[in-house]
Amino acid sequence: KQEVTQIPAALSVPEGENLVLNCSFTDSAIYNLQWFRQDPGKGLTSLLLIQSSQREQTSGRLNASLDKSSGRSTLYIAASQPGDSATYLCAVGSSKTGKLIFGQGTTLQVKP
Amino acid sequence: ETGVTQTPRHLVMGMTNKKSLKCEQHLGHNAMYWYKQSAKKPLELMFVYNFKEQTENNSVPSRFSPECPNSSHLFLHLHTLQPEDSALYLCASSPGQNYGYTFGSGTRLTVV
Numbered sequence: 001k002q003e004v005t006q007i008p009a010a011l012s013v014p015e016g017e018n019l020v021l022n023c024s025f026t027d028s029a030i031y032n033l034q035w036f037r038q039d040p041g042k043g044l045t046s047l048l049l050i051q052s053s054q055r056e057q058t059s060g061r062l063n064a065s066l067d068k069s070s071g072r073s074t075l076y077i078a079a080s081q082p083g084d085s086a087t088y089l090c091a092v093g094s095s096k097t098g099k100l101i102f103g104q105g106t107t108l109q110v111k112p
Numbered sequence: 113e114t115g116v117t118q119t120p121r122h123l124v125m126g127m128t129n130k131k132s133l134k135c136e137q138h139l140g141h142n143a144m145y146w147y148k149q150s151a152k153k154p155l156e157l158m159f160v161y162n163f164k165e166q167t168e169n170n171s172v173p174s175r176f177s178p179e180c181p182n183s184s185h186l187f188l189h190l191h192t193l194q195p196e197d198s199a200l201y202l203c204a205s206s207p208g209q210n211y212g213y214t215f216g217s218g219t220r221l222t223v224v
Contacts, residue, residue, distance in 0.1 A: 041220065042217055043118070043218045045114065046212060089155070091155075093209075099157055100157070
């Protein structure tokens with residue numbers, strides 16, 4: 001059974017820092033991995049989608065990497081801003097079940 | 113706006129009430145999903161529809177009844193719910209099951 005773990009569960013950093021959020025998964029049989037952002041009480045906003053054949057994707061200050069063989073992905077946020085404060089969710093698409101499996105998220109606070 | 117619209121945004125209902133949640137997408141996607149997000153738990157997949165046909169029921173109690181009249185609309189009919197059903201209910205769509213998902217803003221449901 002695919003399990004997705006995100007570490008740390010919460011993170012607080014001063015504005016301007018570069019930071020890394022981690023996601024690990026137990027089964028490498030995936031078709032893609034997606035990073036989402038969720039603001040309190042709101043829906044999910046897709047940030048980056050990495051297909052299983054890709055190693056990384058970039059959008060602005062965000063960079064996500066994927067290492068399928070080791071079951072890991074990282075989300076790198078450069079020059080963090082208070083507006084980046086949110087919960088970041090990692091989800092893997094299982095090629096065995098066709099389901100999108102979510103981690104519990106990392107709640108980020110960026111202090112001015 | 114993500115292209116996936118959910119209504120209502122908030123709903124309070126008694127345990128004997130019947131209500132419906134609505135999800136609409138005009139992205140041309142063929143797959144639609146219902147997820148449940150409870151406090152401090154990962155998102156839980158409830159139902160999957162592909163080309164209007166239900167392809168997944170993740171052991172959801174019968175008090176939740178989905179309906180997909182066409183590829184653009186998805187409903188979740190609710191009746192005789194329990195207080196523990198209070199959660200954020202999220203709808204998502206994708207071009208197919210092996211593609212990235214687009215989420216709506218969710219319906220915050222409170223059962224009293």
